[in-house]
Amino acid sequence: MSKDFQAHEIRDEIKIHYKYTMGGQSKFFIELKNNKKIFGMKCKKCGKVWMPPRINCSDCYEDTDWVELKQAGEIMTSTIVWFSTSEFIKDIPYGIAFIKLDNADTSLLQGVFAQNLVPSKIKKGQRVKAVFKKKREGKMTDFFFVPADEHDAWIKKPEYEAGSE
Amino acid sequence: MKKVAIIGVGITPFKARYLDKTYFELAYDATKLAISDANKNGAQITHKDLKSTVYGIYNELFERQFMPDIFINSYIGMNDKPGTRIASGGATGGYTVRMAYAEVASGLSDLCLCLGVEKCNDCYDEQTGTTTPEVLNAIAYSADMTYEYPMGMMAASSYVSLVNAHRDEYGSPTEEQMALVSVKNHGNAMLNPIAQSPMKITVEDVMNSRIICYPFKMLDCCLYSEAAACLILASEKKVKELRVEKPIWITGVGAANTDCFIGNREKIGRLYSNVNAAKIAYKMAGLDYDKIKDSIDVAELHDAFTGQEVISYEELGFVPYGEGGKWIESGGPMLKGELPCCPSGGLIGCGHAVGATGIMSTGEAALQLRGDAGRHQVAIEKGRAISHSIGGPGAAYAAVIVMENEEALKR
Numbered sequence: 205m206s207k208d209f210q211a212h213e214i215r216d217e218i219k220i221h222y223k224y225t226m227g228g229q230s231k232f233f234i235e236l237k238n239n240k241k242i243f244g245m246k247c248k249k250c251g252k253v254w255m256p257p258r259i260n261c262s263d264c265y266e267d268t269d270w271v272e273l274k275q276a277g278e279i280m281t282s283t284i285v286w287f288s289t290s291e292f293i294k295d296i297p298y299g300i301a302f303i304k305l306d307n308a309d310t311s312l313l314q315g316v317f318a319q320n321l322v323p324s325k326i327k328k329g330q331r332v333k334a335v336f337k338k339k340r341e342g343k344m345t346d347f348f349f350v351p352a353d354e355h356d357a358w359i360k361k362p363e364y365e366a367g368s369e
Numbered sequence: 370m371k372k373v374a375i376i377g378v379g380i381t382p383f384k385a386r387y388l389d390k391t392y393f394e395l396a397y398d399a400t401k402l403a404i405s406d407a408n409k410n411g412a413q414i415t416h417k418d419l420k421s422t423v424y425g426i427y428n429e430l431f432e433r434q435f436m437p438d439i440f441i442n443s444y445i446g447m448n449d450k451p452g453t454r455i456a457s458g459g460a461t462g463g464y465t466v467r468m469a470y471a472e473v474a475s476g477l478s479d480l481c482l483c484l485g486v487e488k489c490n491d492c493y494d495e496q497t498g499t500t501t502p503e504v505l506n507a508i509a510y511s512a513d514m515t516y517e518y519p520m521g522m523m524a525a526s527s528y529v530s531l532v533n534a535h536r537d538e539y540g541s542p543t544e545e546q547m548a549l550v551s552v553k554n555h556g557n558a559m560l561n562p563i564a565q566s567p568m569k570i571t572v573e574d575v576m577n578s579r580i581i582c583y584p585f586k587m588l589d590c591c592l593y594s595e596a597a598a599c600l601i602l603a604s605e606k607k608v609k610e611l612r613v614e615k616p617i618w619i620t621g622v623g624a625a626n627t628d629c630f631i632g633n634r635e636k637i638g639r640l641y642s643n644v645n646a647a648k649i650a651y652k653m654a655g656l657d658y659d660k661i662k663d664s665i666d667v668a669e670l671h672d673a674f675t676g677q678e679v680i681s682y683e684e685l686g687f688v689p690y691g692e693g694g695k696w697i698e699s700g701g702p703m704l705k706g707e708l709p710c711c712p713s714g715g716l717i718g719c720g721h722a723v724g725a726t727g728i729m730s731t732g733e734a735a736l737q738l739r740g741d742a743g744r745h746q747v748a749i750e751k752g753r754a755i756s757h758s759i760g761g762p763g764a765a766y767a768a769v770i771v772m773e774n775e776e777a778l779k780r
Contacts (some may be wrong), residue, residue, distance in 0.1 A: 211388035215493075216433065226515065256516045256630070281534035281637050284583040285526050289506035290494040292521035300520050302530060302632045311632030313517050323583050328537045344519045 228259035231270060237342035240367040242334065244308050246271045255308040275334040275367045276352060277305035282316060282326045299326050303349055315348040317358075325351060335364050370474040374608050374616035375772065377407025377601035378732035383565040383594040383720035385490060386500075392432050392488040392597075393444040399597035399725070400445050400484060407601045410739075411614035414480070416445065419601070421478035422452040425465030425485030427723035427760075430507035431492060441486065451478070458511055459524075459673060459760020460624075461485065462598070462727020463768025466756075467622045469602050470770075479604040485728040486597035504593050512762050513630070525590055525674065527763050529582045530631060532676035534638030539691035542679035544584050546694035548575035550675035551588045553697070554711050557704055558718025560745035563729075565594050565720035575675075589675040594720025598728035600735070617735040618778060621755075621771030623650030631763035640677070642767035643684035643759060650755070650769040651686070661686040662708050665771075666749045667737045669730035669756045672715040677764065681757065682710070685769070704747065712737065712745045727758030731770050738774040752777030 226233050235241040245268035246253045247261035253271060254261070261268050282301035285292075292298070299321055302311040316332060318325040326332075332349040335358045340346040347367065350358045359366045379402025381395055390398070400416065407414055422445075424438040434440065438454035457464040462485045469483035494503035505523050512522045536542060552572060558564035570588065578587035608616045625645035628634050634641065648658055656664050668685070672678035679693040687708060688696045696702065702710035713719055713733040716726060734754035736742045752774040760766045 205387075205389040209389050213388075218430065218433065229515070255632070256513075280632070281530045281537065283526050283529045283533060285521060285523075286580045286582065287525075288502065288521055289509045289523050290496065290502035291506050291509070292523075293497065293502050295521060298521055300522065300526055300530075302637060304632075310630070311637070313520055313522060313632060315520050328534070344516055 229257055232257050233342040236346045237340045240336045240365070242273045242275055242305065242367065243270050244273045245269065253307060253309045255305060255310050255312045273308055274306040275369055277303045277308070277332060279316065279326055279328055279330040279332060280304055280311045281328055284321060284323060297321060301326055301349065303332060316350070317348055318351050319354055319357065334367050335359060336367050338363055338365055371476055372605040373470050373473040373619045374603050374605070374613065375600050375619065375732070375735045376410055376412055376603045376608060376611070376613045376616055377403040378735055379403030379406055379599040380563055380729050380732055381597050382563045383596040383722055385565060385592070385594065387488065387595050392437060392486050393441045395488060395595065395597040396441045396484055396486040397445050399486065399599035400482060403599035403601050412611040414611065416447070418480055419447065419450070419482050420480045421450055421472055422447050422482040422484055423465050423469040423472060424452060424454040425461045425724040425728055426454060427456055427458060427461045427487055428489070428507055430510065431487055431489040433491060441484070447482070457760060457766045459671065459721070459723055460727060460758040460766035460768050461724045461760065462729065462731070463756065463758025463770060464624060464766065465724070465728060466600065466731050466770050467624050467768055469600070470619050470622050473602050473604050479607045481602045483600040483602055483728060484597070485599070485725040487722040487724040488595045489593045489723070490595055517762065525582045525585055527631070528674045528677050529585045531638055531640065531763055532674070532680065534636070535680050538636065538638045541691050541694035542676050543694055544576065545572055546679060546697055547589055547675035548572040549697045550672060550678045551575045551717055553703055554672055554715045554717035557712050557745055558714025560743070561714050561719065562743070564714045564718050566592055566718055567714065585674060585676070591673050591716035591721040594722040596720065596722035596725045596729070598725040598732055600728060600732055615739045615774070617738050617772050617774055619770060620773050621650035621654030621656070623647060623653065624768040625649065626766050629762040629765040640680055640684045640759070640764050640767070642764055643681055643757070646767040646769045647685045650771050654771040656771065658686045662688070664751060665708065665753045665755055666751050667712060667734060667747050667754045668708060668710045669713060669734045669754070670710050670715060671727070671730070671757050671759045672711055672717050673721060673759070675717065678710070678715070685757065704745065709747045712742070712747050727756065727768065730758070731756040731772070734772055738772055749774070
């Protein structure tokens with residue numbers, strides 16, 4: 205860049221609004237919001253339980269049926285995020301984990317929290333249980349997971365409650 | 370299929386920010402450099418001789434333009450010729466080389482421009498008054514928007530999940546083993562004039578750098594970069610007609626996508642896309658996966674994060690599963706090791722200008738095979754090299770390219 209070069213920078217943004225349909229997965233979000241339930245989908249042919257749900261089995265090319273899942277499971281892998289995107293930097297530090305619910309065959313990415321959020325509290329094999337927000341919108345952020353032995357303490361907080369199984 | 374050679378390489382410096390260039394101006398610079406390199410390599414061509422272009426551009430939000438390729442097409446004087454854009458996350462560069470190869474191998478084009486560019490740091494986060502959080506947000510829109518983005522998933526947290534799972538299963542890589550990759554690649558970059566992050570650092574420096582996503586620290590992560598990289602690919606007939614002195618033949622091209630939902634994979638700690646792409650590329654080149662380490666002189670790997678480079682040693686067949694960490698401790702991938710990995714500095718040393726990155730690493734490997742790599746030149750005995758690109762949620766995309774010089778093909 206030559207010494208006398210002067211850059212001209214402008215402020216700009218790209219903004220699009222959506223009214224996005226969850227399509228065949230709609231029931232999953234409606235059940236979260238209205239009934240505090242977690243639903244997966246089970247292949248009519250091979251019996252695989254997909255979580256996140258899929259209305260079609262990508263292995264068998266068959267349809268799947270809705271099946272209610274347990275709200276307890278096990279951490280498969282996790283991390284604690286200490287630096288993040290412009291959208292989430294206000295939330296650091298936060299935990300995320302891939303969680304296999306007890307009667308699902310695949311793992312779901314979800315937020316995971318602990319009263320003392322350190323790697324040993326959310327490591328592989330840790331048993332976790334779902335906590336629901338009282339104000340729900342039918343989005344993934346309606347629920348999160350905590351270590352099973354902390355569940356009672358979390359659902360006593362005014363903004364949270366237990367799911368219904 | 371027809372034989373395809375790389376006859377020219379052009380790589381602009383990788384920088385944190387070009388205030389004096391737009392993405393299409395950078396693309397022009399790389400194109401001009403590649404034409405000039407082809408002409409030094411014996412050809413006599415101008416941009417008017419090029420028959421087609423394949424563009425590698427990852428992210429529309431970076432470029433603030435949803436069809437950036439057509440504006441580059443105008444700026445580099447390629448009107449009235451075919452131009453196709455490839456976008457495959459971090460693996461955009463490798464996939465772009467694959468598709469440019471296909472243009473020439475099929476006979477659709479006999480002189481094809483393979484051009485990657487990215488300019489991320491025009492993104493700006495008003496809250497912090499810095500670019501990085503907004504760049505990361507522009508990338509995070511590549512995660513699944515329904516189930517993953519709302520959880521605060523981003524590139525580092527996605528890759529670190531794989532690395533943590535790999536360490537749980539295989540015991541490698543440890544944090545110190547990961548740090549060795551950072552020491553190696555920042556150090557190699559000191560010999561590469563185009564690199565953004567040349568640094569002489571120690572394992573302790575890496576261990577003491579700020580935490581990003583447990584256990585990745587600042588110096589375990591590549592920096593996002595602005596750059597363009599360009600290759601000129603030619604058919605065998607064109608190589609002869611142009612009297613190219615040192616053509617580098619692309620003899621293997623492999624790509625594979627694994628499930629973008631990490632939780633759907635059989636084992637979370639594996640990079641299935643890498644092993645599958647590598648096996649396809651090696652087979653096409655007639656190479657044995659189990660003996661690959663002894664069949665090549667150099668590997669330019671996609672080291673977006675240190676721990677993931679270590680896993681790549683295993684998935685690409687250099688060492689058995691679980692031994693990647695020990696291999697770097699023993700010096701295997703070092704500049705003077707048994708198989709130098711990322712002599713250019715890779716992404717950690719050079720920076721990651723996404724669409725340009727895999728084209729830069731393929732170009733770097735080609736320059737190594739020509740003996741034209743400069744101060745980071747490694748010994749070339751077998752005449753064979755690979756480049757490796759990965760990207761997408763949980764490294765769902767991968768591409769591997771095998772290249773050979775004329776001497777290797779004569780053997």
